[in-house]
Amino acid sequence: MASDAQDTPSSLPHRHLLDLSDYSAGDIRLILDTAREFRSVLDRPIKKVPTLQGTTVANMFFEPSTRTKLSFGLAAGRLSAETISFSKSGSSVKKGETLRDTAENILAMKCDMVVIRHSSPGAPHYLSRVTDAVLVNAGDGAHAHPTQALLDVLTMSEHIDTFDGLHVSIIGDITHSRVARSNIQALRTLGAEVTLCGPRTMIPPQIEHLGVHVTHHLDEALDRSDIVMALRIQLERQDEGLFPSLREYHDRFGITTEHMEAHPDLLVMHPGPVNRGVELAHDVVDHERAIILSQVTNGVAVRMAVLYLLAPGRQTDAAE
């Protein structure tokens, strides 16, 4: 996708990446442009550049995560930053230490940047107010997952010319999805149209205020879509009465090979991990128009771009 250089800043005018609400289209385009260049590094024989030598990144994951944690760790490593890793299990959090104390102890080890995943919405915002480190939100409760949205729009941009007028449908549990929330922000900022689709129990009331269209009929969503993004059904929510059964959910909201045949240009995305046979039929996961693995690769490139653009300097440009 060609970016509009006139609207793209030459550097990121933000200290943290907490969510995308205050990121302009130009800011997002700068991240995507930077990520594309880092993406090409990942295709080289030597997949490492010395860019962030001397920077230390703390990966603080207070919530289970596999791919996001691996992706951030790899991104920091590819930039030659040093990383320290923290997981809630087996840590002093179990002994009653507060989030602020845990963070301050880790920062006392002289970390420059903190990547944080936490089950409480706003945890990264809170830490940004009480510590000096640069904060990157790797998912906070149902609130935001900005790097997931950025990697999603980067992946879309590889297949389209412009976001203007692009139609994207997000299918599933919108209420509990930080991915959906951040994607809506990114896509609306870039000029795309967004349709949300799922059972009534999974769509928050009055979410149309975000400038999205809502439907409870998958066919209606697919008819208007260039790209469809299925969200992972959290199997533990089966007991909450949000939907009768996984089979019924699949029958009403699962994307099947018949859907793919009926919409020959439709691209399918999924933030992973996929419940095969629930959100997507088994064959759809492996379909040539399913671009799920590109999302994973682009995740590393986007996180490299975010770490690079937010990495703190020691002095101002004016002092150079």
Place this chain on the structure above:
Amino acid sequence: MEPDDRIKAQLMTERDLGRTLDRMAQQIIELTDPDVEEAGDAFALVGMQTRGVYLARRLADRIRTQEDIDLPVGVLDVTMYRDDVRLRLNQPQIRETRIPVDLTGRHVVLVDDVAYTGRTARSALDALMDLGRPASVRFLVIVDRGHRELPIASDIVGRRVPTLPGEEVRVRLREIDDREGVWLVETPHPRGQSTETD
């Protein structure tokens, strides 16, 4: 030209720049002898972002016209390899790197507009080594203004111009600038010793 620049001298007119590029193209052709027929497989021009890219393309055009030799042209951005990233408040924008051929075993002519501290050239050498293992690398610049901080020499030079630290050299090309030529300017905000003029 930057708004605050005070022009001290014009070092090259558009015509001078054209003649300089003609001469440099000849010097590159001389490097490719005696196996001129296979030069396209053995050599490559790599232009450093931003103006080095346009200069490399112009040199390739001249070599094609003069000797019917088609040399591949690569585009290199060294931002990822710069040693001053941690010194800056805002990170410099990363631009495109695109090398259309395998550099391993090739003779590379690295093209930039101005040679100054040598730090950008050092970054370029690091980047080239990560992209392949060239048989040799030669450094071509339109103006070498001195003040090296590293032991890096220019091999093909349009003009050597002794300068003062507060001065800067501006190479301007019609592809991206509103004028064409080379100027020596005095700027109230010199970028200091750690960065080159471009």
